[in-house]
Amino acid sequence: MTSEQRRLQPRKRPRQVRAELTRQRILTAAAHIFAEYGYAAGTTNRIAERARISIGSLYQYYPNKDAILAELLTRHLDGDRAAVTLRRYKESPEPLETIVREFVRVVIDNHLDDPQLLRIMIEQAPRSGEVLARVTRLEWEMIADLRDLFHAHPEVHVEDKDTAARLVASTVELTVHQLIAAPASIDTTRLENELVAMITGYLRG
Numbered sequence: 001m002t003s004e005q006r007r008l009q010p011r012k013r014p015r016q017v018r019a020e021l022t023r024q025r026i027l028t029a030a031a032h033i034f035a036e037y038g039y040a041a042g043t044t045n046r047i048a049e050r051a052r053i054s055i056g057s058l059y060q061y062y063p064n065k066d067a068i069l070a071e072l073l074t075r076h077l078d079g080d081r082a083a084v085t086l087r088r089y090k091e092s093p094e095p096l097e098t099i100v101r102e103f104v105r106v107v108i109d110n111h112l113d114d115p116q117l118l119r120i121m122i123e124q125a126p127r128s129g130e131v132l133a134r135v136t137r138l139e140w141e142m143i144a145d146l147r148d149l150f151h152a153h154p155e156v157h158v159e160d161k162d163t164a165a166r167l168v169a170s171t172v173e174l175t176v177h178q179l180i181a182a183p184a185s186i187d188t189t190r191l192e193n194e195l196v197a198m199i200t201g202y203l204r205g
Contacts, residue, residue, distance in 0.1 A: 086145035157205035
């Protein structure tokens with residue numbers, strides 16, 4: 001393990017229920033502190049105070065706030081249900097617009113918990129090789145599921161379905177990331193409707 005990996009790794013993984021609850025309190029407190037104060041001012045002292053534990057106890061779990069933010073990012077990635085949603089519709093007779101809408105809605109929902117924290121994770125979260133590998137794996141899983149859907153669905157008439165899968169995955173993920181996390185709020189219903197209209201129109205050719 002490199003020094004960079006050690007810097008971003010939790011110091012211990014809880015084996016008892018009490019320890020796991022403490023870890024969850026730290027992560028929850030950190031999410032609130034980062035969203036409230038920003039990353040620079042979101043110190044480990046503030047996180048420990050919000051979690052109602054000593055700073056020494058916090059350091060038993062995480063070596064620094066970078067490691068805490070890295071774990072919040074990992075938890076965000078693990079909560080992504082887009083690939084599961086696409087697989088559920090792989091052999092479905094549902095209309096294309098229904099499937100695309102469900103996919104877009106799941107991606108939007110995955111980013112609504114705290115837009116300000118999401119912006120911090122996008123812009124400032126340290127990314128270890130492990131986290132980057134997980135991001136890449138999730139991206140390619142989504143692309144593969146979209147490609148299978150496009151090849152099977154009779155309403156999809158776009159000629160290059162492989163490139164279409166990559167375009168749709170990137171468009172939905174990047175657009176939702178940027179607009180949900182932007183300082184100016186956006187109406188998520190309008191965002192959903194416009195993305196669905198744009199994607200279905202493109203896929204129907």
